[in-house]
Amino acid sequence: xxxxxxxxxxxxxxxxxxxxxxxxxxxxxxxxxxxxxxxxxxxxxxxxxxxxxxxxxxxxxxxxxxxxxxxxxxxxxxxxxxxxxxxxxxxxxxxxxxxxxxxxxxxxxxxxxxxxxxxxxxxxxxxxxxxxxxxxxxxxxxxxxxxxxxxxxxxxxxxxxxxxxxxxxxxxxxxxxxxxxxxxxxxxxxxxxxxxxxxxxxxxxxxxxxxxxxxxxxxxxxxxxxxxxxxxxxxxxxxxxxx
Numbered sequence: 118x119x120x121x122x123x124x125x126x127x128x129x130x131x132x133x134x135x136x137x138x139x140x141x142x143x144x145x146x147x148x149x150x151x152x153x154x155x156x157x158x159x160x161x162x163x164x165x166x167x168x169x170x171x172x173x174x175x176x177x178x179x180x181x182x183x184x185x186x187x188x189x190x191x192x193x194x195x196x197x198x199x200x201x202x203x204x205x206x207x208x209x210x211x212x213x214x215x216x217x218x219x220x221x222x223x224x225x226x227x228x229x230x231x232x233x234x235x236x237x238x239x240x241x242x243x244x245x246x247x248x249x250x251x252x253x254x255x256x257x258x259x260x261x262x263x264x265x266x267x268x269x270x271x272x273x274x275x276x277x278x279x280x281x282x283x284x285x286x287x288x289x290x291x292x293x294x295x296x297x298x299x300x301x302x303x304x305x306x307x308x309x310x311x312x313x314x315x316x317x318x319x320x321x322x323x324x325x326x327x328x329x330x331x332x333x334x335x336x337x338x339x340x341x342x343x344x345x346x347x348x349x350x351x352x353x354x355x356x357x358x359x360x
Contacts, residue, residue, distance in 0.1 A: 143174030173205035219293035287340040288332035291355040300327035
């Protein structure tokens, strides 16, 4: 910790003075985040926030540690709109791509990808892959069922069974978070509406994410019905994954 404070006051602080019109002095702290040293950055954040609370870079770093994912996303979006040429806006756009991709919102993710391109930022594999449309297999079970139902007499048609979590290998992923507490909060909200699930720690594009998955379901058909149930009871989007 002493070495970190020396690093901040002898290196980061002078850069703050020299680059008062730009927020690139947060780059060393962002590098620390990328190296998995989030706790070190978090310990330095109160002091640098007190010195310059309105700086875009400081606002971005505080949003990174905000446990409310939706609020953090709103802060990122405001940085993109208010300070589009800043380093903080670039980093905010990258996180918004991850956020909207995790929420199965490829159109919104593509918006921020285009923003980065317009700013002349070279797209990484991460910012390209995360805006891909969800797999088509999500819609295949519903399409396959339609002709079968039409061919059978109405009296033979069986009512759709409400999905119930049990033993199985199919889940509905409703979010992916960089901070575990955010994932735990999302799962807790789902449980208050009668859903069961888990938080899975997985690496994605060389970063660790905590993914919230509802289930398990016995088969993909039941999981697809669960997607609709999530939308009606929880107003949450999700997509089916198989473990």
